[in-house]
Amino acid sequence: MNFASTLGKVIEISHSNLEIASRVNAILNIISGDLHFEEVLVYTLDSDKRLSCRYMNRNSQLFDLLNDYRCHIGEGVVGTVAQKRMPQFFTLHDIPPRLGCLFYSRLDEVLARYKSFAFLPLADDSFLYGVLLCCSASKEGIADKERPVLSILARELGGILRTSDLLLSSKRRIAELATLSDLGRILTSTMEPHAILENIALITAKALNALFATIKLDFVFLKFNGQRFTSGTIESAVEAQVLDLESEALRLKQPVSRTDYGTPQKGNASSVSLFSVPVIAKDRMLGTITLCRKHEQKDVPDDQEDRYLLNTIASYISSGLENALLNIKLRDALRELGDAQRRLIEHEKLRSLGEMTANIAHEIKNPLVVIGGFTKRLAKKSHLDNSEAKYLDIITKEVARLESILNEVLNYVKETSLLFEFCDINNLLDEILYLLSSDKGWENILVSKAYDKRLPPLMCDVQQIKQVFLNILMNSFEAMHGNGTIAIGTEAATLDDKPFVAVSLKDTGGGVQSSFLDNIFNPFFTTKERGSGLGLAISKKIVTHHGGDIEVQNAPGEGVTFIVYLPSKKTDERGKAWNQ
Amino acid sequence: MEPIRILLVDDEEHIRLLFKEELEEEGYAIDLASNGFEALEKLKAQRFGLVVLDIKMPGMDGIQTLNEIKKIDKDQPVILCSAYGEFKQDFSSWVSDAYVVKSADTRELKDAIRKIVERASPPHENS
Secondary structure, X not given: OOHHHHHHHHHHHHOOOOOHHXXXXXXXXXXXXXXXXXXXXXXEEOOOOEEEEEEEOOOOOOHHHHOOOOEEOOOHHHHHHHHHOOOEEEEOOOOOHHHHOOOOHHHHHHHOOOOEEEEEEEEOOOXXXXXXXXEEOOOOOOOOOHHHHHHHHHHHHHHHHHHHHHHHHHHHHHHHHHHHHHHHHXXXXXOOHHHHHHHHHHHHHHHOOOOEEEEEEOOOOOOOOOOEEEEEOOOHHHHHHHXXXXXXXXXXXXXXXEEEEOOOOOOOOOEEEEEEEEEEEOOEEEEEEEEEEEEOOOOOOOXXXXXXXXXXXXXXXXXXXXXXXXXHHHHHHHHHHHHHHHHHXXXXXXXXXXXXXXXXXXXXXXXXXXXXXXXHHHHHHOOOOHHHHHHHHHHHHHHHHHHHHHHHHHHHHOOOOOOOEEEOXXXXXXXXXXXXXXXXXXXXXXXXXXXXXXXXXXXXXXXXHHHHHHHHHHHHHHHOOOOEEEEEEEEEEEEOOEEEEEEEEEOOOOOOOHHHHHHOOOOOOOOOOOOOOOHHHHHHHHHHHOOOEEEEEEEOOOEEEEEEEEEEOOHHHHHHOOOO | OOXXXXXXXXXXXXXXXXXXXXXXXXXXXXXXXXXXXXXXXXXXXXXXXXXXXXXXXXXXXXXXXXXXXHHHOOOOOEEEEEOOXXXXXXXXXXXXXXEEEOOOOOHHHHHHHHHHHHHHOOHHHHO
């Protein structure tokens, strides 16, 4: 017998690219053929540390009898070899009946066909992967020189099984990572919370191959209190157990599991296992996620790993819910902001409508007084007949009615009035600059002043006008990023033949993009990151309110000049101006 | 007895005419001014028992005129008579002795005038 050629073939197959199962089966066939064993079988270790017969050589007859039962480590000859990791060799004379295991009930007649048996552990230095069982009908015993060969082959098989283990666990790990990345994508999305929860249930059920996955929220949270998000169907038979398990998980604040619940029906060998994990965020119990899986005797899932994954998912959910909560708060805040904005714009519209109404009412009032007044006089003086007197009475009454309507309208559109006082605009500007100079960052702003010392007297609401210049100066300051020159000038000006004081404020802030120019006085228009967009709008309003105007001269790349026109009195009134 | 002299200041001709006739009927002697400057000139030239002053006028408005009048004579009685009520909020208007909203119904104005005239020269003590 050429052991070397056998080993050569085995090593070649062991390092091939074939599927794990194909490699094992091929090697078992080689052992069977070259070493003359009728039966060459491999037991592997399941995740629950039980041994089951999984691989066989061609024409094996024992396989069907052996793979009925999964034996524990230490049980029977197979279990003992696995436990001690020592090969054992028997002949028909000294082999224990049924390989020492009570549960191989159908082996009794079959074992007698074989004369010799070899049991070898499939292990490397640290781990056991299974047991190799070889039976021969022709050999009287396993020869001494054959034993090391079998040991080498067993080691080779162990290596393959080890690869298989590694491959399986990395596949599982990849699947886990894929699941977690799916979850991550959902949790960081801006989906509605209920959609997020439904998706998590779906992904969890799929990833863990579950009958259903259900998330129940117990915390009064996002109005979801007591709501359930389920992927799959909760059968009525397990419903009570699910509820029971959920409350237990919440009570114990840790994962709980139950097996063998379900519907034991005839012919249905499977039962279900339930596993419930509490969802905890910052010591707050938000709810539970519960998984229900088919629990089959033959196919034991790797529970430990799956539980780890479910725990991870539970912590993902809690952070996801926190995110969702924040998202909702953010959305609410945005909506409120939008509402406030709309209300303000609406208010602005009403205000301009109000201004127009007030103007019309003002214009009408005086003529109305004249009409009404003289009608009354006419009625008093003339010696009219009854019907003529009646006509005048009607006119008088109608004028009175119009007057009262006008008064109502004026009351309705009344604005907070301006508190006029005489003001020296140069002093006012100096005062504002003094105020600003103590602000942080203003030390790098160069201010040049060109005041007209002989300005006509000006009457204005000083507080409001102060606000106007402050707004404009702050805008310039921000446009110049705290570094540049502001040139301020005052002079008398004439617009439409009326006297005005013109205040120009020129900055070196690079100017305004020309497409923005039309909008800079519109409410809520801003190019600043943290601007309200109201500063210039308010300024414009105040100045307009005073009967003045703001003009913008834009030099893109250089800067902007704001010119504020405020109506003044005639220069010759200056001496007569308010004097105290 | 000399009639009480009232200076009526309003930029609208028809309003001046209406109030003049209405008040003359009450026995007052009415003088007219169409703006603040004219009013101040007349006040410097002679004494008036009362000034009825419009507010919205071109040039110098009623509030300013009021202040100028009070500078000339701080005891000069003045009634502000505007088409609009909102100047009542302007505290500069508070130095006036009364504030009347213009109306085709002149009774309010007449009442205000009567009260001020009676206060200045109580009829019983005068007789």
